[in-house]
Amino acid sequence: MTNQELPGPPSRRFPAAGRPARASWFPVLALAIVQVVGTSIAGRHQPHRVELDPFGYVLLLAGPAMLLFRRRRPVAVVAGTGAVTLLYVVLGYPWGPVVASLVVAIFSAVAAGHRRAVLIVAATVFAGHAVVGLWLYRCLPPAGDHGTSWTQLSGTAAWLLAVLAAAELFRLRRDQIARDRRERAEAERRRTDEERMRIARELHDVLAHSISVINVQAGVALALMDERPEQARTALTTIKAASKEALGEVRQVLGTLRAPGEAPRAPAPGLDRLPELLEQATAAGLSADVHVEGARVPLPPGVDLAAFRIVQEALTNVVRHSGSRAARILLRYGSGAVRVQVDDDGPAVGGGDSGGGNGLVGMRERAAALGGEAEAGPRADGGFRVLVRLPFTGADEERADPHRPQDPGRTAGTTTEERP
Numbered sequence: 001m002t003n004q005e006l007p008g009p010p011s012r013r014f015p016a017a018g019r020p021a022r023a024s025w026f027p028v029l030a031l032a033i034v035q036v037v038g039t040s041i042a043g044r045h046q047p048h049r050v051e052l053d054p055f056g057y058v059l060l061l062a063g064p065a066m067l068l069f070r071r072r073r074p075v076a077v078v079a080g081t082g083a084v085t086l087l088y089v090v091l092g093y094p095w096g097p098v099v100a101s102l103v104v105a106i107f108s109a110v111a112a113g114h115r116r117a118v119l120i121v122a123a124t125v126f127a128g129h130a131v132v133g134l135w136l137y138r139c140l141p142p143a144g145d146h147g148t149s150w151t152q153l154s155g156t157a158a159w160l161l162a163v164l165a166a167a168e169l170f171r172l173r174r175d176q177i178a179r180d181r182r183e184r185a186e187a188e189r190r191r192t193d194e195e196r197m198r199i200a201r202e203l204h205d206v207l208a209h210s211i212s213v214i215n216v217q218a219g220v221a222l223a224l225m226d227e228r229p230e231q232a233r234t235a236l237t238t239i240k241a242a243s244k245e246a247l248g249e250v251r252q253v254l255g256t257l258r259a260p261g262e263a264p265r266a267p268a269p270g271l272d273r274l275p276e277l278l279e280q281a282t283a284a285g286l287s288a289d290v291h292v293e294g295a296r297v298p299l300p301p302g303v304d305l306a307a308f309r310i311v312q313e314a315l316t317n318v319v320r321h322s323g324s325r326a327a328r329i330l331l332r333y334g335s336g337a338v339r340v341q342v343d344d345d346g347p348a349v350g351g352g353d354s355g356g357g358n359g360l361v362g363m364r365e366r367a368a369a370l371g372g373e374a375e376a377g378p379r380a381d382g383g384f385r386v387l388v389r390l391p392f393t394g395a396d397e398e399r400a401d402p403h404r405p406q407d408p409g410r411t412a413g414t415t416t417e418e419r420p
Helices: 022-043 054-069 074-090 097-111 115-134 150-224 229-258 271-283 301-321 355-369
Strands: 287-293 326-333 337-344 373-378 384-391
Touching (some): 022 054, 074 097, 074 115, 097 150, 115 150, 150 229, 150 271, 150 301, 150 355, 229 271, 271 287, 271 326, 301 326, 301 337, 301 355, 355 373
Antiparallel strands (some): 326 337, 337 384
16 A cells, blocks of 8 residues: 555654654653643742743753653763753752653663663762762852752762662563563474474375385386286275375374364374284385284374384385385383384385485484484395384383394494485
């Protein structure tokens, strides 16, 4: 929308550059009224002081007028209001709320971080007030003034220190609020990034596995379409089932984006769906055996999902990158943790799409998010191993397991890079 389409004069909608906004006038105007009216009333009870004249009113209005520029020139404003206040005292005008402008200027300058300049101005104003009240009052108006006692001077010093301390506390509180706001915004960004990474991992695991199965079965169907149409039909049926399952899981993941506050319509997959995963692997030409050690216990949903996705990704890597058509899956339930181990005998084959290493990165991220560890790399005998530990009660399952199979082929120099 252009300025011509907006009602009202432009000067009221957009303040000119360099002019204070309208909201800045109201507190300044209120402060000016307080200083003028309050000092006028107080002056009626101070017959020994100099009666307010036009110049006295100018000094009372000068301080509030300077406050209009306190945000752009805080040091200059605090110096100007200090000079006006000191001049008002030197000329002997009645006591009153004349120092209100100086207090506001001090708060603004300290909040802007100019504590040293404020201390210099405050010390200068106090020193000038002390010199006038203790020695120069004899030659300054009003005539017959008795000056300032040390008790009164001490009270003024205490009042000034209280103002400076309050201004510093105000600055610290304002900085703390700003810091808390930044930390909340940063925490929100981290939560958003973590959620984005979680969804990316879910989509990668779902699509990588399903598309790998579809790719293998499509090759089988093309090779057997003319010679063995029945086997080609079986491959196409597998493709249809894999694509349907992938669409369902993708729809479930995307549903959490559209309605993040709602419960998912279908439960997240877990190790109870491992037989379905093995059927898909078998359809892709991969034979997988599962061996369970320890007493099988129900896992928390997050751990159950992570274990399932890790097995899924490991089998997908075997289909893509291994010359072996067999994989061994070991689930070891221990005290407070479950270990997932997937082995194949290799060797690695070239020419496959590695996916940029995102699968193994996703495994490590899933394990780290649950406080676990993940290792993946080639074995000395030419095979490949994925080994992940996922804690689920916080207990550390590092005790020796007499039934734990020893693998002489595993070396200490295991890498964490995806297969070529």
